[in-house]
Amino acid sequence: MICRIAIFIGLCSAFLWSPVNGAGQFLSNGDNCYEYNTGYAKYDYTTRTYTTTRFELLHADFHGHIAQYLHAMVPPHYRGSAGYQLIVTVKNTGGYSEELCRKSNLQADEAVLLQNGTLPQGNYTLTAVIADNSNTVAEEITETFAKPYDGIPRVGIDENNAICMEGKPFFPITPFGMPLQDAFLWTSNGYINSLCRGPWGDNIVYNVNEMKLNLDIAERLDAPFIGPESWPNKPSGLNTIAEYVTAFKDRPGLFMWFWHDEPNLGGTGQNITGPQVRSWTQKCHALDPQHLVYMNYAGKTWTTDHLWYVQRRGEYNYLINEDQFNGKKTFVADVQAFDYYPIDWRISPYGNASMQELIKGIKTFKAESYDLIPHMYFIETCDIGETATAAPTPEQLRMLCWLHVVLETKGLQWFHHFHPTPPENLAVMGEFNRQITELTPVVLGPRPEITATDNANTPGNQVEVMVREHNGAVYVFAVRVSEVLEANAPPITVSITLNGGLPASQAEVYEEGRTVAITGNSLTDTFAPNAVHIYKIGGQSNIYYPSSDRAVKATPGLNGRRHLKLYDLAGREVLKAGAAGTMYKNAARLNSGVYLLKEDQARGIYKAIVITK
Secondary structure, eight states: OHHHHHHHTTOOSSEEEOOTTOSOEEEEETTEEEEEEOSSEEEETTTTEEEESSOEEEOOOSTTBSSEEEEEEOOGGGSEEEEEEEEEEEEETTSOEEEEEEEEEEOSEEEEEEOGGGSOSEEEEEEEEEEETTOOEEEEEEEEEEEOSSSOOSEEEOTTOOEEETTEEOOOEEOSSOOHHHHHHHHHTTSOSSEESOOOOTTOOOSHHHHHHHHHHHHHHTOOEEEEOOOTTTTTOHHHHHHHHHHHTTOTTEEEEEEEEOTTOSSTTTSOOHHHHHHHHHHHHHHOTTSEEEEEEEGGGGSOOBHHHHHHHTTTOGGGOGGGTTTOOOOSOSEEEEEOOTTGGGSTTSOOOOHHHHHHHHHHHHHTTTTOSOEEEEEEOSOOSSSSOOOOOHHHHHHHHHHHHHTTOSOEEEEOOSSOOOHHHHHHHHHHHHHHHHHHHHHTSOOOSOOEEESOEETTEEEEEEEEEETTEEEEEEEEOOOGGGTTOOOEEEEEEEOSOOSOSEEEETTTTEEEEEETTEEEEEEOTTOEEEEEESSSOOEEOOOSHHHHHTSTTTTTOOOEEEEOTTSOEEEEESSHHHHGGGOTTSOSEEEEEEETTSTTOEEEEEEOO
16 A cells, blocks of 8 residues: 555655465556566566466357357467477267367467357366377366357357347447437437446436336337446345346347446445456356346546556456456456547546547557457547537547447447537437448458558557458458547548458448559558548449439349438438439439438448439
C-alpha cells in the first residue's frame, strides 16, 4: 500500500510488485509497468507480446464454442530441427477418439483447431504432448471438459471469434438500457439488432419479472437480449443467478448472460474481483450450456500502462491473472467488452482521452486475452454530458464505427444517454447496421494470408487497415483516424499495398460508385478527416451502370424481381417500383449519383446503382 501511494506521487523510480501467491511480478520504472514476469514466462507491455519457456496450452473455455484454436506454446529446446513433434488428441469416456494434430519442425506457437461442434455429447480428455521421434514423451498437458449436448450451442463462438446464433455469425449492435418505446423505435428503424440490459430508474424493481418483460420485448422485436445486469443480491448471490438461469435459459429471446457493468471500478478492495466474476460465469456454464456470458469493463483501465491500472486489469485478463486462479490462466467471461469515449472524455478530468488511447486500449485488450475470445466495445452517439463537449459529428460517428471493425471488434454497443442522439447520427447508425449486416460474412470471416501495409502511420496522418477474403474477392477496410480537433485538417493521399496475388486490376469502392486502379499490388486514394473507404477487389461486381431499360433487366440477380426500392445514401426511400423492368423508367426525375437498390423482402441485401445523365 505504501509503495502504491509512492507511485501516484512519483517517488518510486523502480518498482516490483508480487501477487499474494508469488505466481508473477509486475515490473515498472516509475509509474508505468513494462513487464509481467512469472520466472518462466513474461508479457511485455511495450510490444504486447507473450513469451514462455514452459510448455503451455492457451485456449478459451471449451464452453459455448463451435470451434476454437488451441495454442501450444513450445519451449525453445523443442523447436525447429530439434527432433520433436507435437501430438494433440481428444477422447471421451464413450470410446470417441480423434487426433487433432501431429506435427514436427515445431514453432514457438502452434495453433491447433478443435471442432467442438462435431464432438458427440460426452466427458472429454484433451491431451497435448511433445514427444521425440521414437514417441518418447518429453512434456504432457491433460485437460478435461464436458459437452452435455450433441451438435452446436444455440449461441456460440466459432474459430474466428465470431459470435454465432444457431451456427450463423452475427454482429450484435445493441443499446445499453433502453425504455420500451425507444426499443421499438430503434429496432423498427434499423439502428440496433439486439438489446442489452433493460431500462434503469428509481421506479424499476429489478427481479425475475423485470427479466421476463425484457425477454418478452426481445422476442417480439426479434432482437436478442443481453442481461439482466441488474438483479437482487448482487454481487454475491449465486443462488439468485441460479434462479434466473433456470427460469430463462430456454427462452428464444435470450442472447447472453450479463451480471454487472464495470466490475473493475473502485479503489483497493472496492471492485468486484476477477474470481467473483468467474464464479458467476461458472454458475451459468453449469446450468446453461447453450448461452455465453458477457462482461463489460471501464475501458480506461486498458488505455494506460500505469502500474495501478495494470494491477487492476491483472485480475481479469487471461495472460496475467494466474495468481488469481491458483496458477492457471482463466477467462472470467466468454465475451468481454469495454467502454471508452474519446470525444466526450477528451477534456479532463477523464485523462485527455483520444483516438490514439482508444486504439492502444483495444489492442491491449485483445493482446492480454491472447485474442482467444470475442471483444465488443461501446460508442457514444450523443453528448453524454460528462464534460463540456458536443456530440460526435456524423463523420466522427461513422469513423468510430468502422475503426472498431478494422480493429476486429465482434459487435458494437451504442451509449446514447443523457442527451438525445441527433437525427443525423441516427441515420449513420442505421446505415452502419445495414452495411455491417450485409458485410457480416466478410468482416467476421478468417484473417487471410494476404496482408496490407500503408504509408500513413503517424498521428494526424494515420489510416488503420483490415483485409478479408470472401467468395473470391479481397476486401480492404481503411479508416482515417482523426482526433476531434483535426476535423478541418486537409485530405491525405494514402497508398495501401497488399502482399500476394490479387484477383483484379481495380478495386470497387463500396457504396461510393467509383473504382480505384491497382498498380503493382498497391492502390492509392484520398482520405478526408474521418474518412472510411471499403475496397472490393475481384468477385461479382455490386456496382452497375444502367443506361437503358435493357441494361437493368440484364443486371445480375435482378431479373424477374418484382418488389424493388431505391434509396439514397442517407437511407431515404426515393423510388419504389413493381419490377426491375420499370424501375429505371421512373428514374428520370432523380439526380445523377449513387443509389442503393433493395428488394423489399430481402433484408439487408443491397446493390449500388450509379445513375448518370
